[in-house]
Amino acid sequence: MSSLTFTLIQTQLHWEDKAANLKMLEEKINSIKQKTEIIILPEMFSTGFSMNPARLAESMDGEAVAWMKRISEEKKVIVTGSLMIKDNNRYVNRLVWMLPNGQMGLYDKRHLFAYAHEHEHFTAGKKRLIASVKGWKINLLVCYDLRFPVWSRQARHDNEKQGLEYDVLIYVANWPEKRSHMWRTLLQARAIENQSYCIGVNRVGNDGNGIYHSGDSMVVNPLGEVLYHKADEEAIYTITLHKEELDGVREKMPFWKDADPFLILPD
Numbered sequence: 001m002s003s004l005t006f007t008l009i010q011t012q013l014h015w016e017d018k019a020a021n022l023k024m025l026e027e028k029i030n031s032i033k034q035k036t037e038i039i040i041l042p043e044m045f046s047t048g049f050s051m052n053p054a055r056l057a058e059s060m061d062g063e064a065v066a067w068m069k070r071i072s073e074e075k076k077v078i079v080t081g082s083l084m085i086k087d088n089n090r091y092v093n094r095l096v097w098m099l100p101n102g103q104m105g106l107y108d109k110r111h112l113f114a115y116a117h118e119h120e121h122f123t124a125g126k127k128r129l130i131a132s133v134k135g136w137k138i139n140l141l142v143c144y145d146l147r148f149p150v151w152s153r154q155a156r157h158d159n160e161k162q163g164l165e166y167d168v169l170i171y172v173a174n175w176p177e178k179r180s181h182m183w184r185t186l187l188q189a190r191a192i193e194n195q196s197y198c199i200g201v202n203r204v205g206n207d208g209n210g211i212y213h214s215g216d217s218m219v220v221n222p223l224g225e226v227l228y229h230k231a232d233e234e235a236i237y238t239i240t241l242h243k244e245e246l247d248g249v250r251e252k253m254p255f256w257k258d259a260d261p262f263l264i265l266p267d
Contacts, residue, residue, distance in 0.1 A: 002135045002243040004168075007036040008201045008228075010217040010235045013048040013174075015208035016056060021046050022067050029071060034238040038133070039071075041081025042172055042203040043143045044093065049174035049207060050084075051121045053091035057084035068098040076100050078133065081172050081201075082109065082142050090123040095140050095172060097131050105129050109142040110151055118144075126267055130166050136243065137166035139196075143173035146186045146200070154194045154256055155264065164256055166196060167246055173202040177214035180231075184216055191220040195250050197241050204234055222249045 009028055014020035029039060043049065046064040047056050058064060064083050072079045078099055085094040093112070097105035108125025112118040128151070131138045145151055154164050169190055175183045183200065191198035197220065204215040219228040219239055228237055250256065 003240050004134060004136050004243075005035065005037045005238060005240045006199060006219075007032055007034070007039045007236065007238045008199065008217050008219070009039065009041055010201060010204055010215045010230060010233075010237075011042065012205035012234060013042065013045065013203050013207070015048045016050050016052065018046045018056070018058075018064060021048075022064060026067075026071065028236055029075065032236060032238065036077055036238050038078045038080065039075075040170060040172060040199065040201045041079070042201055043082045043174045044084060045081040045172075046083045048203075049116070051117055053084045053086070053121050057086040057091050059086055065096060065098075068096055069102055069104075072098045072100045073102065080140065080170070084122075091121060092125065093118070093122050093142060094125075095129070095142055097129065097140060105131050105140070107140050107142070109145065111144045111148050113144045136168060138168045138170060139166040141169065141171050143171065143175055146171050146173070146175075146183070146190065149190065149193065150264065152190055152194065153262075154196070154259065155262060164195065164250070166194075167243065168241070169194065169196055169198040171198075171200045173200060174207070174213060175200075175202050175216075177212045177216075180214050180216050184218065184229075187218050188220050188224045188226070191222055192224040195222045195246075195253075195256055197221060197246065204232060222246055 080097045082095040093109040095107040107129035110125045129140045187200045203213045216231045
C-alpha cells in the first residue's frame with residue numbers, strides 16, 4: 001500500500017522581510033536529513049500575516065514563487081505554503097503547490113479573516129484545490145478556512161454514494177495563540193468528520209502587530225487521534241502516513257456512506 005512522507009516547518013517569521021524569510025527557510029529545508037516528499041510552510045511564509053499587499057505582494061513571476069520552484073527542483077520534493085500575490089490588479093492570499101518539474105497548483109484563500117480586515121485588502125478565492133500524489137488526494141486550505149466545515153467537507157454529489165474526494169487535509173496558518181484551543185479542536189474535528197488525515201502547520205512567535213503565535217502544528221489521524229503536536233517552539237518534523245491505515249478505518253467504519261449529498265454552488 002502507498003505511503004506519503006510530509007515535513008512540517010513550524011517557524012518564526014521575519015515581519016515583512018521577504019529576503020530574510022526565504023534565507024531562513026532555505027537553511028531549515030537544507031537541515032532536513034530524513035527522506036521526505038512534501039514540505040509544508042506556514043501561511044504568508046515570505047512576509048508574515050501582513051495587511052500591506054500593495055507594498056509586499058508579488059506576481060507569479062516574483063521572487064518567492066521562483067524560490068519555491070528552485071527549492072522544489074533541487075530537493076526533488078513538493079513545496080507548499082501561501083504568500084501574497086498580485087493577480088490581475090487584485091491581491092490574493094494564495095497557496096502554491098509546487099512540483100519538482102515546475103508545474104504548480106494554486107488555491108486562493110476562500111475565507112478572509114474580517115476580524116483582521118483581511119477582506120479589505122484581499123480577494124476571496126472560489127475554487128478548491130485537491131492535488132494528487134502517488135494515488136493520494138490532498139485538499140489544500142488556508143488558516144481561517146478551518147472554521148468553515150462545508151468548504152472542507154467530503155462532498156457526495158448524488159444519491160449513488162460516490163467515493164470520498166480526498167485523503168489528507170492540509171491547513172497552513174498564522175493562527176494566534178489566544179485562539180489555539182479552537183485551532184487544535186477544529187483540526188481534530190475536520191479529521192473525524194471527513195475520515196481523513198489532517199495536518200495543520202502554524203507559525204510561532206510574535207508578529208509585527210505584537211500578536212503571539214504558539215504554533216501548535218499537528219498531525220491528526222482519521223479517528224481524531226493526535227499523531228504529532230508541538231507548541232511554542234520552532235520545529236521541523238517529518239512523518240510518514242500510510243494509506244493502508246486510512247483505508248482500514250474507512251472500511252471498518254464507513255460513516256461517509258451515510259452523509260448528505262450536496263453541491264457547493266459558485267458565487
